[in-house]
Amino acid sequence: MNRILPVLTILLAIVVIWYAASVWMNAPWQTRLNERADLANVPFTEFVAQTWAQDKPVLPSPHQVAGEIWNATIALEPTSKRSLAYHGWITLSATLLGFAFGTSLGVLLAVAIIHNDASDRSLMPWIIASQTVPIVAVAPMLVVGLNAVGLTGLVPKALISMYLSFFPVVVGMVKGLRSPEGIQLDLLRTYDATPWQAFWKLRWPAAMPFLFASMKVGIAISLVGAIVAELSNTAGGGLGVRLLTGSVNGQTVQIWAALFIAAGLAAVLVAVVGRAEHMVNRRTGVRA
Amino acid sequence: MIRTLSMLQLYLALIAGGCGLLGLAASLPTLGAAPLMQIFFAVSTLSLLRLVLPWPFWLDGVLAALGAWALIASLPAEGLMPLHHWLALIASWAFAWLFVERLAAAIRAGKLPETGTGLVIPLIFGLALIVIWEVVTRGASVSPVLLPAPSAIATRFAASTGILWADFVQTFIKSVIPGYIIGCIAGLLVAIAVDRSPFLKAGIMPIGNFMSALPIIGIAPIMVMWFGFDWQSKAAVVVAMTFFPMLVNTVAGLNAASAIERDLMSTYAASYRQTLMKLRLPAAGPFIFNALKINSTLALIGAIVAEFFGTPVVGMGFRISTGVGRLAIDLVWAEIAVAAIAGSAFYGVIALIERGVTFWHPSVRGGRA
Amino acid sequence: QDALTLQLKWVTQAQFAGYLVAESKGFYDEENLDITILPGGPNVAPEQVIAGGGADIIVAWMAAAMSAREAGVPLVNIAQPFKRSGLMMICPTESEVTEVADFPGKTLGVWFFGNEYPFFAWMNKEGIPTDGSEGGVTVLQQSFDIQPMIQGQADCISVMTYNEYGQALDAGYGPDNLTIFNYTEMGNDLLEDGLYVMEDTLSDPAKVDAYTRFVRASMKGWQYALDNPDEAAQIVVDMDDTGAAELAHQRYMVEEVSKLVDPSDPALDEATYDRTVKALMDQAIIKAEPEGAFTTAVTDALN
Amino acid sequence: MDGKTTAVVEARNLGLTFPAGDGDIVALSDVNLTIDKGEFVSFIGPSGCGKTTFLRAIADLEKPTSGTLTVNGQTPENARKDRAYGYVFQAAALYPWRTIEDNVALPLEIMGYGSADRAERVRRTLALVNLSGFEKKYPWQLSGGMQQRASIARALSFDADLLLMDEPFGALDEIVRDHLNSELLKLWARTEKTICFVTHSIPEAVYLSTKIVVMSPRPGRVTDVIVSTLPRERPLDIRETPEFLEIAARVRDGLRAGHSYEEVV
Amino acid sequence: MDGKTTAVVEARNLGLTFPAGDGDIVALSDVNLTIDKGEFVSFIGPSGCGKTTFLRAIADLEKPTSGTLTVNGQTPENARKDRAYGYVFQAAALYPWRTIEDNVALPLEIMGYGSADRAERVRRTLALVNLSGFEKKYPWQLSGGMQQRASIARALSFDADLLLMDEPFGALDEIVRDHLNSELLKLWARTEKTICFVTHSIPEAVYLSTKIVVMSPRPGRVTDVIVSTLPRERPLDIRETPEFLEIAARVRDGLRAGHSYEEVV
Numbered sequence A: 001m002n003r004i005l006p007v008l009t010i011l012l013a014i015v016v017i018w019y020a021a022s023v024w025m026n027a028p029w030q031t032r033l034n035e036r037a038d039l040a041n042v043p044f045t046e047f048v049a050q051t052w053a054q055d056k057p058v059l060p061s062p063h064q065v066a067g068e069i070w071n072a073t074i075a076l077e078p079t080s081k082r083s084l085a086y087h088g089w090i091t092l093s094a095t096l097l098g099f100a101f102g103t104s105l106g107v108l109l110a111v112a113i114i115h116n117d118a119s120d121r122s123l124m125p126w127i128i129a130s131q132t133v134p135i136v137a138v139a140p141m142l143v144v145g146l147n148a149v150g151l152t153g154l155v156p157k158a159l160i161s162m163y164l165s166f167f168p169v170v171v172g173m174v175k176g177l178r179s180p181e182g183i184q185l186d187l188l189r190t191y192d193a194t195p196w197q198a199f200w201k202l203r204w205p206a207a208m209p210f211l212f213a214s215m216k217v218g219i220a221i222s223l224v225g226a227i228v229a230e231l232s233n234t235a236g237g238g239l240g241v242r243l244l245t246g247s248v249n250g251q252t253v254q255i256w257a258a259l260f261i262a263a264g265l266a267a268v269l270v271a272v273v274g275r276a277e278h279m280v281n282r283r284t285g286v287r288a
Numbered sequence B: 001m002i003r004t005l006s007m008l009q010l011y012l013a014l015i016a017g018g019c020g021l022l023g024l025a026a027s028l029p030t031l032g033a034a035p036l037m038q039i040f041f042a043v044s045t046l047s048l049l050r051l052v053l054p055w056p057f058w059l060d061g062v063l064a065a066l067g068a069w070a071l072i073a074s075l076p077a078e079g080l081m082p083l084h085h086w087l088a089l090i091a092s093w094a095f096a097w098l099f100v101e102r103l104a105a106a107i108r109a110g111k112l113p114e115t116g117t118g119l120v121i122p123l124i125f126g127l128a129l130i131v132i133w134e135v136v137t138r139g140a141s142v143s144p145v146l147l148p149a150p151s152a153i154a155t156r157f158a159a160s161t162g163i164l165w166a167d168f169v170q171t172f173i174k175s176v177i178p179g180y181i182i183g184c185i186a187g188l189l190v191a192i193a194v195d196r197s198p199f200l201k202a203g204i205m206p207i208g209n210f211m212s213a214l215p216i217i218g219i220a221p222i223m224v225m226w227f228g229f230d231w232q233s234k235a236a237v238v239v240a241m242t243f244f245p246m247l248v249n250t251v252a253g254l255n256a257a258s259a260i261e262r263d264l265m266s267t268y269a270a271s272y273r274q275t276l277m278k279l280r281l282p283a284a285g286p287f288i289f290n291a292l293k294i295n296s297t298l299a300l301i302g303a304i305v306a307e308f309f310g311t312p313v314v315g316m317g318f319r320i321s322t323g324v325g326r327l328a329i330d331l332v333w334a335e336i337a338v339a340a341i342a343g344s345a346f347y348g349v350i351a352l353i354e355r356g357v358t359f360w361h362p363s364v365r366g367g368r369a
Numbered sequence C: 001q002d003a004l005t006l007q008l009k010w011v012t013q014a015q016f017a018g019y020l021v022a023e024s025k026g027f028y029d030e031e032n033l034d035i036t037i038l039p040g041g042p043n044v045a046p047e048q049v050i051a052g053g054g055a056d057i058i059v060a061w062m063a064a065a066m067s068a069r070e071a072g073v074p075l076v077n078i079a080q081p082f083k084r085s086g087l088m089m090i091c092p093t094e095s096e097v098t099e100v101a102d103f104p105g106k107t108l109g110v111w112f113f114g115n116e117y118p119f120f121a122w123m124n125k126e127g128i129p130t131d132g133s134e135g136g137v138t139v140l141q142q143s144f145d146i147q148p149m150i151q152g153q154a155d156c157i158s159v160m161t162y163n164e165y166g167q168a169l170d171a172g173y174g175p176d177n178l179t180i181f182n183y184t185e186m187g188n189d190l191l192e193d194g195l196y197v198m199e200d201t202l203s204d205p206a207k208v209d210a211y212t213r214f215v216r217a218s219m220k221g222w223q224y225a226l227d228n229p230d231e232a233a234q235i236v237v238d239m240d241d242t243g244a245a246e247l248a249h250q251r252y253m254v255e256e257v258s259k260l261v262d263p264s265d266p267a268l269d270e271a272t273y274d275r276t277v278k279a280l281m282d283q284a285i286i287k288a289e290p291e292g293a294f295t296t297a298v299t300d301a302l303n
Numbered sequence D, E: 001m002d003g004k005t006t007a008v009v010e011a012r013n014l015g016l017t018f019p020a021g022d023g024d025i026v027a028l029s030d031v032n033l034t035i036d037k038g039e040f041v042s043f044i045g046p047s048g049c050g051k052t053t054f055l056r057a058i059a060d061l062e063k064p065t066s067g068t069l070t071v072n073g074q075t076p077e078n079a080r081k082d083r084a085y086g087y088v089f090q091a092a093a094l095y096p097w098r099t100i101e102d103n104v105a106l107p108l109e110i111m112g113y114g115s116a117d118r119a120e121r122v123r124r125t126l127a128l129v130n131l132s133g134f135e136k137k138y139p140w141q142l143s144g145g146m147q148q149r150a151s152i153a154r155a156l157s158f159d160a161d162l163l164l165m166d167e168p169f170g171a172l173d174e175i176v177r178d179h180l181n182s183e184l185l186k187l188w189a190r191t192e193k194t195i196c197f198v199t200h201s202i203p204e205a206v207y208l209s210t211k212i213v214v215m216s217p218r219p220g221r222v223t224d225v226i227v228s229t230l231p232r233e234r235p236l237d238i239r240e241t242p243e244f245l246e247i248a249a250r251v252r253d254g255l256r257a258g259h260s261y262e263e264v265v
């Protein structure tokens, strides 16, 4: 209870500010509309109601967004193309596939980096540089390029997700696989353990907390990747496409609804990873 | 001499020499057509002698360079390159890798100094990637509207420095820097404010965590709508993207001081301010720098995305999106190169400052960051 | 059946009603064709997609197609269903622009991504600088909606008669409080929404035959759409994967598009072609007069 | 030392319980103890018996859950706010971003000493613990023993009348320990400070203290308070006298009594 | 113990230097030492004098930079590959994700013991260090002393003939220490293992060893090797005999000699 109350208070404050802001931001246009419709002296309460009910508001009011989310999820068949559940699922599948790719790639690179001096020295700067490439710029070309070699649909999106999500995993896993202290490694040396044994009995378990922390960042960023990919790959739908079409048609309510669904999806995904972490922790006796 | 090579190095040496031998055989029918290539194949084959004779590691470097040179010099003007040139590509790549392996081993063994040589390895790696890119795009005739060769990009880069500089100023200097500074400072201040009140902290942190997982780029069109076309809207996107990582990291960092370090402060009956300034902020340093580093890559990406949704007719994002529309893909890649260079340099500068400021942290004290 | 992929130049909407209706009504099947229609969007360059082999036929504006041709993508126009341009520039009365002479010093919204050529050709013709120099105009990369006008960020913005103009009308703007510059009426229109294929495929008679059947079925689709606008709008909405298309708006769009398309004659009008090429060359968007950039082989075979 | 002494620390029926998931942990129960001004009191007892907890309660770092505790006749909180004591923790707890001299100066900065006074005090206390010459080093550049000495210097720098020291010499070897023991005794003799000292070493406790408090494991109770009969002046070889050995034997017996072997440690 | 003994560890002019940024650190210089089969050798010396380094060199965890070192007549590397020794580190170094029994089983897993054999050995060694009943606990659920005992069990589980123990009882209080000291003596008497034992405590060294090696600070040198005249059978109260005190005094003198006070610790 005393964890929920503060959150509720802050949320309430946000909603109040939001309502006020949407009056303020939508007012100029509403005034213009009213002038044009020759409506003089609209009472303030009615004016406020008008600003909260515009068709294409600068800032939609919370209940408009909530209504759109409701209409586009619960009120529709999940298989309908208008359903955000349908689009969410499309994005989710690309996210999950990309996340799986990204995590695997990240772990593989980290293993290479900690076991091989040359990789250690040569890879890291380029891995960092790779993240400074504006993926949004490369995504359209990547989609076309992959199309040229026959990859369409889910895979290009997943690859872009992977491109973003492998990074936190490499960084975290390099740290994690290096986290065993010298003495813990020395212990294995006194047993003349093989590198393989050292990996599975020491480095890997020691890296678990780092892996999960990275995966929480990674899965959220995977979702960003899938959405970015959808901006360049409009065939087939997805939350990114909804965002895009909302934007090209000036439908702000639709943009906000898609954004909130994306945010909710991110939260759920992060929570799922957290849950998995909790389960693994319990199995390995990590202190609560 | 075999004994001085690790298993991996041995395999690489065999691949390099083997491809040289095969290439030599395959190129015999066209003897003299590409003399440089022939020389490369011959010397590569000779390198198999390392199994019985000493073969210094710099020779592998020379061979890798020779191979790259031979390949680029004999790229066909059009059409596909002959099959055995692919063998040369594999061989010279194997030489480069072998060179890097042996260089790293020599540094580790203390035979070469760390400073100076440390930079060489990543550079060679990058060069190798670029050579492969050049040879594959040109050798396999990849359409320049799909993926231009690095040489074409470089030419375009050199020819358009004016445009690139103007775009850089618009995007990086006008949008990224102010947005980054505002976002990071705001995140830091809010974190400190929030930290004082457990109630605020309990309320804001879950929301902050939630927001930092959000696909913030989604707000780019909204920011353009709110803040107009010029740099202000880009800076706003950058602020929104950098704020939450800073908030979350700083709050975590402010809790990083250990219980005993705080107890010490309380035995002195230190005030809140004193504890903050003398203990908790310094202890939070590594976390704050972590956020600064994360944000340095996020900021540029945010500004570029925002430019996709409306700009004056200048800016890296603008140039990239219109460039794709006009199929000026080489210009697009030149802009991407600018972005990568600027982003890496930005990151590097922050990392350097970090080394100076958090010199005391174990991760800085020991080994590479 | 011959399989062909058509890459649209924008999101699924009634601008492409003919193709969508033909697909939905089975006109392509009747011609023994298996057509895949790919929607586009602001990050999809059809010219690049076809160069990468991701499409057989694209819908493109001629200026962009010719410029792509010079960049090494040998596109050839095989049919030109759109006879007129739907492009306009509109300026609300507050901006105090009533004629071209008022432009200097104003801020104009322009779509880029290959759609900017008609505007620059027009300014070039009027002798108004666009590079920010004295006596010129300030150009903005406009978002794909009318927000810049509503927000007062631009004095004039680009609209398509069949799309954004409708949004402006919905928003309470109209001929009485707008100054409208219509590219077609000014004689500045450059050909929009033609069908383009890669040059090398034209040497294959089977391909040409497939293209011919494609164009025939498409024109049948256009005819049907124009005759049954309500049904066409519904088809567009149904075929939109993103679920974003709204029936009323698509209905408006069908109506407006029908003013630009001639369903009975998809052949390219050479006079307009010549003017387009000249405008592009005047502005140095292309350097040389294109050779073989259109073919009548397909449209000739229709009859 | 006797005569008109005043109670510096006074515990009456003191109890301290830590709430824990699976049943509470009783760290201290029913502790009665008076420490007079100028006394040197050692606490000894098996690991986990509550020695640290008792010191922390005096320092107002833990709140007793029952009984009363006064420091200088005040509540521990007020005593802390009066900066009545210097605390040496079990671990050195130096701030890694400060040099040794800045670490020692930390309490002085916080308590608002002038900068000249600060420099002088830092110099003096560092000399006392034999760390002159290491002023500009960072903590991680020093051995564990040197760090511990720096933390002692830090607690001495502001001249509190009460010193709370939690196994300050745990990390040191016997020779250095002997040396610091006699230094500490000298300091104590010179300044009339009151010292509470936790240790695991019986000889150390006997050598240093005027009073030895033997504690038994959970629930932490005081099982024996042994008042030393040794003179205030103590050369190192006092440790071989029969008197010394007798006190040591008594401490050992007291310790062993509280030791139900299996469940502790 | 005497008679036909064989050298288990033999160091001749052994030197070991750590490269460091500002001048190299000479950790061991010119060490000559022979340890015979069945001996119990204690190493004592001020902090930083190279005790750990010497043990690590025997264990092939550090490479000597000069001189020769053989273990069981082989190079240390081959001895390590033969799994010739069990090592108890200064810190317990248990893996936190393994239960106590799994920690003890770790070397057995790595060396490929069968699972029944493993279970039996784990049971036996845990009983030896008085940890039966804690098999399923995780390290953090145990006190520091219990963790240290678990790490001793781990080193004993595979029955190496040579035990290298680096301050194994440092974290324990005196009573528990006494107990483990006599347990260790019993084990040693029963199994005829060779034991190298690092400690800071003079009584402990004297009580346990057949030979006490006194080392001096950097550059680490052996300053004295004291062969104990105490009988193999040693009740706890042997520590009050004159013979014992005499050896202890000799060790203390040796230690003090090497102690140029200022620069050590």
Ligand SMILES: Nc1ncnc2c1ncn2[C@@H]1O[C@H](COP(=O)(O)OP(=O)(O)OP(=O)(O)O)[C@@H](O)[C@H]1O
Residues within 6 Å of the ligand: D018, D019, D020, D025, D026, D027, D045, D046, D047, D048, D049, D050, D051, D052, D053, D054, D218, D220
């Ligand atoms: N913060 C805490 N929460 C719960 N239990 C605690 C806490 N601090 C100490 N304890 C428990 O209180 C008891 C007394 O601990 P304390 O640290 O005072 O022992 P100690 O006598 O100082 O032992 P040592 O000699 O090992 O330092 C122990 O059983 C310990 O587990």
Ligand SMILES: Nc1ncnc2c1ncn2[C@@H]1O[C@H](COP(=O)(O)OP(=O)(O)OP(=O)(O)O)[C@@H](O)[C@H]1O
Residues within 6 Å of the ligand: E018, E019, E020, E025, E026, E027, E045, E046, E047, E048, E049, E050, E051, E052, E053, E054, E090, E218, E220
């Ligand atoms: N890896 C290392 N690199 C550099 N110097 C080292 C390293 N390990 C130890 N030393 C130095 O070598 C010397 C001997 O260290 P060692 O750990 O052997 O001492 P010790 O006798 O075990 O001390 P203690 O009693 O404190 O454990 C010390 O001066 C130490 O600083």
Ligand SMILES: Cc1ncc(C[n+]2csc(CCO)c2C)c(N)n1
Residues within 6 Å of the ligand: C009, C010, C015, C041, C042, C043, C111, C112, C113, C115, C144, C160, C163, C164
């Ligand atoms: C990338 C791109 N940008 C703009 C247009 C021009 N245009 C033609 S139709 C239309 C849509 C709005 O209906 C717009 C904006 C385009 N075709 N493609």
Ligand SMILES: [Mg+2]
Residues within 6 Å of the ligand: D051, D052, D053, D090, D166
């Ligand atoms: Mg304690």
Ligand SMILES: [Mg+2]
Residues within 6 Å of the ligand: E051, E052, E053, E090, E166
């Ligand atoms: Mg040691």
